[in-house]
Amino acid sequence: MKNIYNYSIEDLENYFLTINEKKFRATQVYEWLYKMRINNFDEIKNMKQDVKEKLKEDFNLDKLTIVSKVQGQDVYKYLFKLHDGNTIEAVLMKQSYGNSLCVSTQVGCNIGCHFCESGKLKRIRNLEPSEMLLPILAIEADLNIRISHVVLMGIGEPFDNYDNVIKFINIINHPKGIDIGARHITVSTSGLVPKIEQFIKDGKQVNLAISLHAPNDEIRNKLMPINKVYNLSMLIKTIKKYIRITNRRVTMEYIMLKGINDSSECANELSQLLKGINCYVNLIPYNETSNSQFKKSNKENVMKFYDTLKRNKINVTIRKEFGSNLMAACGQLRANYKEDQ
Numbered sequence: 001m002k003n004i005y006n007y008s009i010e011d012l013e014n015y016f017l018t019i020n021e022k023k024f025r026a027t028q029v030y031e032w033l034y035k036m037r038i039n040n041f042d043e044i045k046n047m048k049q050d051v052k053e054k055l056k057e058d059f060n061l062d063k064l065t066i067v068s069k070v071q072g073q074d075v076y077k078y079l080f081k082l083h084d085g086n087t088i089e090a091v092l093m094k095q096s097y098g099n100s101l102c103v104s105t106q107v108g109c110n111i112g113c114h115f116c117e118s119g120k121l122k123r124i125r126n127l128e129p130s131e132m133l134l135p136i137l138a139i140e141a142d143l144n145i146r147i148s149h150v151v152l153m154g155i156g157e158p159f160d161n162y163d164n165v166i167k168f169i170n171i172i173n174h175p176k177g178i179d180i181g182a183r184h185i186t187v188s189t190s191g192l193v194p195k196i197e198q199f200i201k202d203g204k205q206v207n208l209a210i211s212l213h214a215p216n217d218e219i220r221n222k223l224m225p226i227n228k229v230y231n232l233s234m235l236i237k238t239i240k241k242y243i244r245i246t247n248r249r250v251t252m253e254y255i256m257l258k259g260i261n262d263s264s265e266c267a268n269e270l271s272q273l274l275k276g277i278n279c280y281v282n283l284i285p286y287n288e289t290s291n292s293q294f295k296k297s298n299k300e301n302v303m304k305f306y307d308t309l310k311r312n313k314i315n316v317t318i319r320k321e322f323g324s325n326l327m328a329a330c331g332q333l334r335a336n337y338k339e340d341q
């Protein structure tokens with residue numbers, strides 16, 4: 001039996017055609033799943049019993065169980081249990097512009113960035129589209145809210161699970177489904193160049209964020225092993241192509257690490273690197289992890305860095321911190337995101 005939340009509307013249309021039913025049944029199912037939020041197929045009112053019986057045979061509506069929920073100021077961190085016993089996190093942030101959910105895309109991550117908590121936990125497996133989507137339904141029901149924004153910035157590298165991630169985006173973006181606008185969805189990547197190329201071809205209208213974190217290869221190599229495969233010049237070249245073809249602005253994420261990438265030389269070098277590129281830099285206060293090698297920059301340095309970029313005419317914002325002692329333990333799944341587009 002297959003989980004119905006893995007299916008795009010087109011998949012369901014094909015399914016109904018194979019059982020000699022009309023395609024519009026797919027839209028009906030979507031409305032019952034995502035507008036009415038049913039828990040079993042019997043709740044569907046506008047469908048013949050034999051079709052419902054067939055749905056019951058072929059699909060399940062299994063949800064995820066909430067294992068724990070930790071609350072901070074304007075932030076809720078959830079832990080969910082998957083059907084195979086693995087757990088994943090999702091973080092809900094109450095922002096001035098709406099409710100934003102940070103979702104995970106894999107159990108663990110293979111990219112191994114040194115500053116990141118989930119880099120230590122090797123990838124166990126990719127998440128299915130339903131496992132990225134069901135936290136949305138669960139949290140909306142639990143808090144009695146609507147989620148308006150989704151950021152793929154939880155555990156995992158979204159572009160290392162490309163097909164499922166794109167399917168997930170298509171499902172939540174569909175007007176007959178949860179209907180989260182493409183411009184309210186942001187996917188973040190550590191810089192898998194061939195997958196960014198593919199993303200350009202697929203033409204998804206969602207926001208793209210790049211984990212840059214360094215102004216040159218020397219520093220980036222020390223932080224992110226992926227830079228030895230796809231270095232900055234390859235990455236920047238592909239980002240320029242993305243901007244040229246999509247006409248969209250890119251977010252450059254830059255974690256402020258004390259004594260590593262936060263000097264004024266780094267700020268000037270970064271300005272040079274990004275000159276003329278349609279992007280904005282999001283300076284991220286580092287969430288300290290169990291790796292004591294990395295410390296967060298002090299506020300003064302962050303402000304100096306910010307001012308230098310501004311002076312050099314680079315668009316820049318400082319990410320709002322949702323930091324409480326409670327949330328500091330969340331490791332990689334940073335409970336902070338500032339949208340400014």
Ligand code: SAH
Nearest residue numbers: 116153156157188189190211253286287332
């Ligand atoms: N794998 C993707 C998306 C998930 S990580 C990526 O790397 O882009 C989302 C963002 O959180 C990335 O910019 C990542 O560098 C950043 N991040 C990781 N660990 C962090 C920490 N301890 N504090 C602050 N940000 C962190």
Ligand code: SF4
Nearest residue numbers: 109111113116119190
């Ligand atoms: Fe993976 Fe992103 Fe963490 Fe790097 S920062 S280890 S790519 S989750």
